[in-house]
Amino acid sequence: MNLHGKTALVTGSTSGIGLGIAKVLAQAGAQLVLNGFGDSSHARAEVAALGKIPGYHDADLRDVGQIEAMMHYAESTFGGVDIVINNAGIQHVAPVEQFPVDKWNDILAINLSSVFHTTRLALPGMRQRNWGRIINIASVHGLVASKEKSAYVAAKHAVVGLTKTVALETARSGITCNAICPGWVLTPLVQQ
Helix, strand or coil: CCCCCCEEEECCCCCHHHHHHHHHHHHCCCEEEECCCCCCHHHHHHHHCCCCCCEECCCCCCCHHHHHHHHHHHHHHHCCCCEEEECCCCCCCECHHHCCHHHHHHHHHHHHHHHHHHHHHHHHHHHHHCCEEEEEECCHHHCCCCCCEHHHHHHHHHHHHHHHHHHHHCCCCCEEEEEECCCCCCCHHHHC
């Protein structure tokens, strides 16, 4: 895979699956924009060790304005976003009737709405270049339910549906949109 000359934005890329994806993209030659919670120095150093000095934006993906600022940063710094990996995700476990409303809202904002916003903001440039790749990291929970994970399951099912819609809307272009539905992976999200 040769991604020289391409820029990839990977949300939730300071650890876990997102960092792993970012490192593979860097090895393939892509310029990267990392995003995630907490200290990003370790992730940036790991990617830089592969020969690519990544950009970083600490956008809180619950905030549309910050997502827009992150996309503007990627475009102004690297000339556009060719590849979007929507990987960011959070989790909370509780029965539906006990599920905190603020947790529900945060999970839907990060796990679903941010996918919509990065996609809608990246598509115009991708259409102009007639090339783009959008990969949404959904989950096995985007296909089957699990008790006490109502917000996560709802968001991941919706990501699968959104992915199918975008794939249909871009089918006659050089843009693809796919979802990956991994099972259980030992990541910092799972460890919490």
